[in-house]
Amino acid sequence: xxxxMITAVSLGLAAAGTALAQAPSRTVWDGVFTADQAAQxxxxxxxKCAICHGAEMNGAEMAPPLAGGAFxxxxxxxPVSEFFTRIHSTMPxxxxxxxxxxxxxxxxxxxLSFNQYPAGTATLPSDEAALAQxxxxxxxxxxx
Numbered sequence: 001x002x003x004x005m006i007t008a009v010s011l012g013l014a015a016a017g018t019a020l021a022q023a024p025s026r027t028v029w030d031g032v033f034t035a036d037q038a039a040q041x042x043x044x045x046x047x048k049c050a051i052c053h054g055a056e057m058n059g060a061e062m063a064p065p066l067a068g069g070a071f072x073x074x075x076x077x078x079p080v081s082e083f084f085t086r087i088h089s090t091m092p093x094x095x096x097x098x099x100x101x102x103x104x105x106x107x108x109x110x111x112l113s114f115n116q117y118p119a120g121t122a123t124l125p126s127d128e129a130a131l132a133q134x135x136x137x138x139x140x141x142x143x144x
Contacts, residue, residue, distance in 0.1 A: 024079050024135035031120020032080070032134050033109035038119060041110030044103055048092045057114055063093070066111050076138035080124075081131035084108060101126035 026032060046055065052063035059065035064074065075083055088104045090096050099107070105126040113119060125131060 025133050027135045027137045027141065028080065028112055028117045029137060029140050030134075031118045032122065033105075033112055033117075033119055033124035034121065035113075035119040037106055037109035037123055038113035039110075041106035041108070041113075044099075044107050045110050048099065049107060052093055057111070067115050071115065072136075072138040075136045078136050079132045080108065080134040080136060081128045083136065084126075084128060084131050 045053075049066075053059055053066050054063075057065060057067035057071070059070070065071050084101075084104055087107065088097065088099065088101060091099065105124045109124045112124075
């Protein structure tokens with residue numbers, strides 16, 4: 001009986017450790033893209049996204065806003081990887097999936113910059129596993 005309890009406790013601790021290991025370790029407040037990426041992303045956004053989402057990212061008819069409260073209501077507390085996957089597989093609407101992973105990362109860098117998240121010194125990756133470690137947060141954490 002004692003061995004069974006120890007095994008159950010060990011399994012519980014292992015599961016908790018796995019859950020913690022899978023939680024995003026950084027947020028968009030940590031400077032997860034460069035200013036250069038955001039500038040390149042602006043060009044791509046204007047060429048591929050602004051026609052539907054608007055130059056000010058307000059959205060229109062079928063295109064949701066990519067800035068402000070409505071954007072953050074949809075994406076806050078979500079890993080950047082989910083946003084990346086949505087864009088990569090469904091955008092642009094007239095040619096879904098046509099942007100490379102690098103182009104999607106550039107567009108996301110611009111969207112984050114437009115939403116007043118800080119640029120940093122490391123580039124935003126285009127690898128979904130790495131992006132899964134970055135969480136979108138509406139509010140700046142107190143410790144940042």
